Amino acid sequence: MRPIIKLFGQLFAGAYRRFTQALDYPELTQISVQREICDRLIKSDYGKTLGINSLADWQAVPIVDYDGLEPWILGQEKRQQIPLTPEPILFYEKTSGSTGAIKWIPYTQSLRRSFNQMFCVWAHDLIVHGPKFSTGKIYASISPQLNVGNSQSLQDDLDYLDGWLRWLLRPWLVMPKGLNRLHNMQEFKHQLALALLQAENLEIISVWSPSFLQVHLNYIQENRELLHRELQGIISGDRLQILLSENIPWMQLWANLKLISCWDSAKAADQAKGLRLQFPGVLVQGKGLLATEAPMTIPLIAAGGYVPVLDEVFFEFEDDTGCLQRLHELSIGKEYAIILSQKGGLYRYRIGDRIRVTHYYHQTPCLEFIGRSQDISDLVGEKLQASFVQDALNRLNLQGTHFQSLVPVTNPPHYILLLDSAQQTPEMIAQQLDLALAESYHYNLARSLGQLAPPEVLISAQIPELLTSIRLQKGSIWGGIKHPILATTAMSQEILEALKSHN
Structure with a gap:
């Protein structure tokens, strides 16, 4: 190849x-x-x-x-x-x-030709200067059509490309038949998990948000026994045994994997870092600034x-x-x-x-x-900026954390830090967070005046998927969902209670 x-x-x-x-x-x-x-x-x-x-x-x-x-x-x-x-x-x-x-x-x-040209330049650079690809097998992100009736919308990431290039790439794709027509999120995750596990020669994974890939890895881990039963006689005995591991060694499942292409800047940086830890030796390459509006x-x-x-x-x-x-x-x-x-x-x-x-x-x-440009949260005049919050969280040195999002809450006005995992207790992290945010003059003033209550910390591995599910119900496209490091609108009581029930 x-x-x-x-x-x-x-x-x-x-x-x-x-x-x-x-x-x-x-x-x-x-x-x-x-x-x-x-x-x-x-x-x-x-x-x-x-x-x-x-x-x-x-x-x-x-x-x-x-x-x-x-x-x-x-x-x-x-x-x-x-x-x-x-x-x-x-x-x-x-x-x-x-x-x-x-x-x-x-x-x-x-x-579309602008996207096409960008892809050709990127692909040439990878083939000439990147890992030595040998199988060429690619999984390119597909988002489920959870809202029926969006027939004018893209079906998968390849639709950004011209017809001749899509035709050229099709034979190399891990593309489960009918996956983009599934309207049920659980069924979508299950069918995609089966397809990925059967793709022993998988070499490239291209997604938008790293959290999209993480959700599917978590699904495979949590449902490994069910997937193991369904894949009997379909994948090798060695790979079936790897699938049953308490902590699946992903690089043993996909030994040929060489590239994961995903967002890795700003609010996606921590999630991309998590993928680099899970896939040592794989090039986790940022997509750069690629938006629906333009490359x-x-x-x-x-x-x-x-x-x-x-x-x-x-x-x-x-x-x-x-x-x-x-x-x-x-x-x-x-x-x-x-x-x-x-x-x-x-x-x-x-x-x-x-x-x-x-x-x-x-x-x-x-x-x-x-x-x-507009990543500012302002409940009572504290005017927190996303870049400042990111620096504050970096100083907390949250070991073992791959998901972080600070959200404002109105009753009483305060902030809640959402984490997927952490080594310290929520109480310790909340105290450190309060001190770090207090380096902002306006936040410190609001806390001193009693306008803002102390911050809270919620820790649960289910938080990223729960937030994703809520966004999907509001019409977002799964593969492109970005969870902000700082939310700029207050969280509803209903969502907050759902998060706390998983804490």
């Missing part, structure tokens, strides 16, 4: 070569992409309404968030033609971010970081003073909010992600995702 995998690398070499050449000329490349996107805008009803006639009118395009574009995207219903782009809409994909309501993002052929950065082994998709997406960056910078103008160590324009009809779109410039590769800055 190795020679065939090398052929794949050669197939993607042209895209990789063009991309790395573009990295030498970020300013010229970005101007070219901006002009292409602006040409689409000029031909659209949206552009005509704004009076955009040429690239010189770019500053007249308003900087908007999703709410500003939603009437143009949906109108009365999802349509095949929308006023934002002259291209027809292939489908709509819903986002399931950690904050806010569900958003529907229109996909055109040009936008933004690619993890390149050769670059030692995350390189912007500068030949498909036009970027503007807002610094803390509100000034806008172009890609080639960014400074190492500085933080910026991203404003993007892509080929599917989103122009000067404030996506809400913040990045830090880590270093330059060729002549282009590498961008590390550090969190959302």
Whole structure:
């Protein structure tokens, strides 16, 4: 199989070569992409309404968030033609971010091609610079369609790619038949567990959130006897014996596994760290900044970081003073909010992600995702920021913990830290947490005045799955659920009681 995998690398070499050449000329490349996107805008009803006639009118395009574009995207219903782009809409994909309501993002052929190009560059880099793949067997995330009627939504992660590439990859996939049509979460987990356990040659796992994979590993561990019975005579005796282990050694089950691709920045960092501990020797590679709205950065082994998709997406960056910078103008160590324009009809779109410039590769800055712009919780004026909370939790040195989420509660106003496991008692952690958060002036003031009660700590291995189940019932897509390090809306009493019942 190795020679065939090398052929794949050669197939993607042209895209990789063009991309790395573009990295030498970020300013010229970005101007070219901006002009292409602006040409689409000029031909659209949206552009005509704004009076955009040429690239010189770019500053007249308003900087908007999703709410500003939603009437143009949906109108009365999802349509095949929308006023934002002259291209027809292939489908709509819903986002399931950690904050806010569900958003529907229109996909055109040009936008899908942007994802396609990103994949080709990433795949070539992995084949040439990454682990020596030999079986090529891939599990690419599939999310169950728990809400019937979303026929216009993506069925699995491969639908982000062009038809020829999907056709090329199908034979390599661990793809249980009919899995994406299951509407029952338990049945989905069971069927996926059976398929993964039968995939002895599994070499690559590609998911969005690391918690998605962790849920399935936990299911296999907890239901190992049932799975063992069902797999009698289907998998080898040695692997059946491994499956019965009190703590399953995952690397013995999937001895060929070489790559896990998932989010590993900001709120996903701890969960990705947990996977690295469970799969020693496997490359757990961050996906970079990849959103439903657009591919933004690619993890390149050769670059030692995350390189912007500068030949498909036009970027503007807002610094803390509100000034806008172009890609080639960014400074190492500085933080910026991203404003993007892509080929599917989103122009000067404030996506809400913040990045830090880590270093330059060729002549282009590498961008590390550090969190959302609006990750602030404010019950009584304490104004806790997600980045501060993350630093505070890091200082607690919570050994053996892979899931952490600080949530506000209104009655009485206080914070609860949710953990999947911990070596210290909840009371000890709560005291340390209170001291760490008190380094924030506003939090300390609120505690001193009695506006905030002391924090609580709840510890249970069931917490991540329980929160996931609640989010699924509200319409989120399972594979893309991100549990925030800091929740920005208060937790309901009903959810709180459900969590405490598992504590």
